[in-house]
Amino acid sequence: DVKVTQSSRYLVKRTGEKVFLECVQDMDHENMFWYRQDPGLGLRLIYFSYDVKMKEKGDIPEGYSVSREKKERFSLILESASTNQTSMYLCASSLLQGKGVQFFGPGTRLTVL
Amino acid sequence: GNSVTQMEGPVTLSEEAFLTINCTYTATGYPSLFWYVQYPGEGLQLLLKATKADDKGSNKGFEATYRKETTSFHLEKGSVQVSDSAVYFCALSAQTGANNLFFGTGTRLTVIP
Numbered sequence: 645d646v647k648v649t650q651s652s653r654y655l656v657k658r659t660g661e662k663v664f665l666e667c668v669q670d671m672d673h674e675n676m677f678w679y680r681q682d683p684g685l686g687l688r689l690i691y692f693s694y695d696v697k698m699k700e701k702g703d704i705p706e707g708y709s710v711s712r713e714k715k716e717r718f719s720l721i722l723e724s725a726s727t728n729q730t731s732m733y734l735c736a737s738s739l740l741q742g743k744g745v746q747f748f749g750p751g752t753r754l755t756v757l
Numbered sequence: 758g759n760s761v762t763q764m765e766g767p768v769t770l771s772e773e774a775f776l777t778i779n780c781t782y783t784a785t786g787y788p789s790l791f792w793y794v795q796y797p798g799e800g801l802q803l804l805l806k807a808t809k810a811d812d813k814g815s816n817k818g819f820e821a822t823y824r825k826e827t828t829s830f831h832l833e834k835g836s837v838q839v840s841d842s843a844v845y846f847c848a849l850s851a852q853t854g855a856n857n858l859f860f861g862t863g864t865r866l867t868v869i870p
Contacts, residue, residue, distance in 0.1 A: 648800070675856055686763075686846060686862040687801075702857070734800055743808070744789050744850025744858055748800030 647671075648749035650735055656755045663722040665752050667735030673747070674740035676718035678702075678710060681732040681751070693718055694740065725756045759784045763847045763861030770837055770868050778832040778864045780821075780847035788849040790814075790823050790830040791858070795844040804832075804845070837868045 651666035669676065675694050679687040679702075689702030691710040699710050707729060711719045718737075722729055732753050736746040764779040782788065789808045793801040805814030810825035819834045830847060847861040 677857075684862055687858075687860040689857060692857065736801075738856050740856075742856045744791055744806065744848070744856055745803055746801075746856070746858060748793075748802065750798070750800045 648735055648737055648747050650733075650749040650752050652752050653750065654753050654755075656757065657722075657725050658757050659726060661722075661725050661756075663725045663754065663756075665720040665722075665733055665735075665754070667718045667720070667737075667749055668716055669718075669735075669737040669747070670716065671737060671747065672715070673737035673742075674715070675738040675742060675746075676712065677736040677738075677746065678708075678718065678720045679734045679736065680704070681734055687734065690720065725754075727756050730754060730756045759788070759849060759851050759859045761847050761849055761859055761861040764864050765862075766864040766866070768864060768866045770866070772839055772868055772870050773836045774868075776832070776834040776837045776841075776866065778845055778847075778866070780830045780832065780861060782828050782830065782847075782849050784828075784849055784851060786851065788851055790821070791848040791850065792819070792821055792830070792832050793846045793848055793860075795846065795863070797843070801846060837866070839868045839870055842866055842868050 677692040678690040693712045735749040738746045791806045792804040794804045805816040807814040807823035848858045
């Protein structure tokens with residue numbers, strides 16, 4: 645069974661902390677994505693990556709960075725967490741020519757105090 | 758640009774009722790269209806898709822038809838069950854690009870016995 649896993653289901657951090665969210669997929673997918681999900685706004689793309697060490701900005705990259713050192717792992721980094729980054733974060737992966745078919749992890753609910 | 762407008766929720770139905778969730782889109786070119794579903798406590802999973810005009814996607818009793826003339830992809834089910842309670846997201850994938858998805862805001866469906 646294909647799987648995307650995320651390092652934490654719930655995370656509580658303080659303003660100004662550096663936060664790492666980890667995502668691992670076991671499907672040998674080329675593409676990986678980070679979204680944030682907020683009520684009334686749906687899912688918004690933060691960053692995506694189509695290959696190791698490659699990254700592209702999505703719609704809302706400000707305040708975030710990413711790292712992809714291995715094909716199966718894609719990390720989202722909040723350099724200095726702020727309260728407006730409290731949200732649900734979803735990771736997804738797809739084949740290079742996945743044509744929109746993405747596989748999602750269960751999400752990490754991050755609260756920044 | 759690319760965008761998806763989705764019926765506002767929440768929607769509450771009795772078991773065995775007919776379901777329609779409206780979705781319209783704006784896109785350049787010929788997008789592919791999707792419905793993703795998020796069950797409580799889980800990540801999103803693909804429910805159905807359609808890749809060209811007049812295609813009908815179907816799965817688990819749900820259907821949606823890609824209507825280019827009305828730029829719509831409405832989700833329907835003839836008889837909902839309690840287990841269908843979830844959040845439903847309409848999404849599109851542009852014809853070109855890195856398989857990014859553009860999501861609607863999501864519609865929460867609650868089915869009561």
